[in-house]
Amino acid sequence: MVVLLEGMCPGLDKDLLRSLRAADIRTVEDLVSSDIEDVAQKCSVSYKALLSIRRVLLAQHTAFPVSGADLYEELLSSTAILSTGNPSLDKLLDSGLYTGEITELSGGPGSGKSQVCFGVSVHIAHRLKQSVIYIDTTGGLTASRLLQMLQTETDNTDEQMEALQRIHTFRLFDVCALLDCLYGLCSGGLHKARVGGGSVKAVIVDSVSAVIAPLLGGRHNEGMSLMIQVAAALKTMAKDFSVAVLVTNHVTRSGSGEVQPGLGVSWSHIPRTRILLERVETGACVSRPGRRRVTLVKSSRQACRIKEDFDLQRWSGADGEAPSGKRKLDQADP
Amino acid sequence: MTLQIENVIRSVWIWFWCFFGSTVLVPHQGSSSRWTQGRSIKNVEEALEALQAARTGEGGASVTALELLQKEEEFGSIVTFSSRLDEALGGGIPVGKVTEICGAPGVGKTQLCLQLAVDVQVPPCFGGLGGQVIFVDTEGSFQLQRVVDLAGAAVRHCSLLAEDEEQRVAMTTFSVETILSNIFLVRCRDYVELLAELHLLPDFLRDRPKLRLLVVDSVAFPFLRLHDDLSQRTRLLQGLGLQLIATATRHSIAVVITNHMTTRLRGGQSQLVPALGDVWGHAPSIRLLLQWEESRRLASIVKSPGHMDATVQYQITCEGFRDADQSEQLQSKRPRIQTDQ
Secondary structure (H helix, E strand, O other): OOEOOOOOOOOOOHHHHHHHHHOOOOEHHHHHHOOHHHHHHHHOOOHHHHHHHHHHHHHHHOOOOOOHHHHHHHHHHHOOEEOOOOHHHHHHOOOOEEOOOEEEEEEOOOOOHHHHHHHHHHHHHHOOOOEEEEEEOOOOOOHHHHHHHHHHHOOOHHHHHHHHHOEEEEEOOOHHHHHHHHHHHHHHHHHHHHHHOOOEEEEEEEOHHHHHHHHOOOOOOHHHHHHHHHHHHHHHHHHHOOOEEEEEEOEEEOOOOOEEEOOHHHHHOOOOEEEEEEEOOOHHHHOOOOEEEEEEEEOOOOOOOOEEEEEOOOOOOOOOOOOOHHHHHHHHOO | OHHHHHHHHHHHHHHHHHHHOOOOOOOOHHHOHHHHOOOOHHHHHHHHHHHHHHHHHHOOOOEEHHHHHHHHHHHOEEOOOOHHHHHHOOOOEEOOOEEEEEEOOOOOHHHHHHHHHHHOOOOHHHOOOOOEEEEEEOOOOOOHHHHHHHHHHHHHHHHHHOOOHHHHHHHHHOOHHHHHHOEEEEEOOOHHHHHHHHHHHHHHHHHOOOEEEEEEEOOHHHHHOOOOOHHHHHHHHHHHHHHHHHHHHHOOOEEEEEEOEEEEEEOOEEEEEEOOHHHHOOOOOEEEEEEEEOOEEEEEEEEOOOOOOEEEEEEEEOOEEEEOOOOOHHHOOOOOOOOOO
16 A cells, blocks of 8 residues: 655646545545546546556556576575485475475474574574574573584584574563564564674474464454465565565364364465474384474475474484483483 | 353353464554554554564563573472483473373372472472462362471472581571472362463462463363363363463463363274373473383383383372382372272
C-alpha cells in the first residue's frame, strides 16, 4: 500500500491530488482499483490523463520478470551452503543449510532439536567465522553447553570466546516480540550484528511453534494471520539478506498415530526443507542415549523419507574422539 | 448456562494473555494507510522513526552468547542435597530455567520440591543462594511439619560444616524460623486461580528481589479437570509454559514444576509417560523423571539442553532428599511402595 504523492509520476500534481483525496482516493491501490470513468467525472479530470497516470503507476509498482539465466548468475554469486558440521545431517540436507531458504527441524520433547541448533551455531561461528542470530523462545539456550561444544572443537580459549561473541541471542516469549525483532532485523539489525566480524549468515528460531501454537485454534482467526506474518518476515529476511533460516517445530500425532510436524497444513508450505528428529527406540539406546534418527520429510533437492542416524554426543562426527567430562556421566552411574 | 460463562471467561483469558503480556504491536509499513488520513506524510514518517527508535531501545537488544555464559555462571544453581543428582545436573537445579519433575504418586516429587525450598535458602558462604521461595500448591500437598524436619536437618548439616568466622556469622541467621519465614505459600484451587496467580507474579517478584525459586506443585492437577476441551487445555498450557519461561528468564529465578504420569497405549503396549501431552513437553527446558525400580528410587534426566541423559539413585530419609546409601537402602522412610497406589 503506497500513498499517492506529488511528483510520483508526470501529471499527478497538487490540484489533482486534492481532488482525488476529496473523492476518498489516497493510495495507489485505491486509484488502480477504482473505476476510472467514475473518478474522472467526480474530480473533473480528463479520462485519458487518469488512464495514463494509472498505467505509469502500474508499471512502477508491478513485479517484473527476471530471466532464468540472470537468476542463475545471481544464485551462483549470492547463495552459500553452510555446513552443519555433522556429516549425516549434511548428507540429508544435500551438504548443508542453503542461504535464502527456510529449513525446519521438528521433533518431540527431548529429541535434540535444540542440540542441533547449538551444533549448527557453534559450527558456523567457529569454523566458518560468520555471525549467527539465535532467537530463543523456549528458554532452552544454554551457553555452558555451547562452550562445551566449542571445547571439543578447539583448546584455544581466545578462539572459543571469539566464537561465542559471534552468536547473538534474543530471548523473546511472545509472538509480538518475535515479529518486532524480525522487523528490526530486516531494517538494519542484521548489519549491526556484524560488529564481531563476519556477516550474519544464519538466523535460528528455536522454537517457532512455542509462540505460535498457543494462538491457533479456538474461535479466533488472528492466530493464523500472525503465523503467516511471521512466515512472511522470515522469508523476506532469508531472500533479501541471503541468510539461512533454521526454525524448530514441535510434532503432533495424526489419527493413525504417525508423528508429523506441528502447526498444521498452512505452515507446512513455509519451510523449503523439513526434517524430523526422533530418538532411536531400541535396546541400543540404553548404552548410547545420544543416538538420534533424522528423516527428511520435505525437500526440493533430495528424495524424501531418507533416514540417517547420528549421535548427539559426537557432533562433529569424529568417532575416535573421547567424550568430554560431563558426557561421561552416564557411564559413571550405578 | 454456567458452562457458557466459563467458556467466555476462558477465551477472554487467552486473549488477555496473548496481547496484554506483550509489547505493543508495532505497525509495519504495510498497514499505515489508516494513519495517513488527514495527516501530512512527514508526520507519519516522523512517527515511524520514533517508533523505530523506541523499538531498538526495548525489545531489540541482543546479547552475545559470551555475555549469556557469564550470566549463567553468576546465577548458579540450587543444590538438591543429593551429590549424584547435583553432579548429573552440573551443580543442581539451574536458575533461570524451567525444570519439570515428573513421576508416579509417592515417588518423591513433592519431597524434592520441599527440599529445594529449603536448599535455596542455604547462605552463599556454604555454596547456596541465600534466596527466598514462592511455593504454589495446587494439590494441598504442602506439609509444614515436613518442611520443619527438612529445615532442621539442613541447619544441622550447615552448622557441622561451619568453619570460619563468616560461616559462623551466617549460621546465626540461618535457623528453622528464618527458613519458614522465607517461604511464601500460595494455595490455588483451580486453573483459573493458578493462571491469575502467575499473571500477578511479576509484581510480587519486583518487591522481593531475593526470590530465587518458584515451585508449582503440580501443574497437572488443576488442568486434569479440563478434559472436555483438549485443544483449549493445550492452548492454555502453552500460554502458561511461555509465562513460566518468561518469568524464569526475566527475573532470573529457577522454576520447578511437577507433573503426573499417565498411561499411553501404542500398538497394544502400554507405556508410562508424563501427563498433559507431548506439546506441553516442550515447555520445560529440563525434565527429571522420578521412578521406582523395584525398591530403588531412580531419578533420570530425560530432557535437557545442557546435560546428557543420566540416571542416578536417590533415597528419601527423614532428613529429606539424599543420595542412596547402598547399605542403608532399606531403612529409608518409605522403602517399598507400588502397593499404595
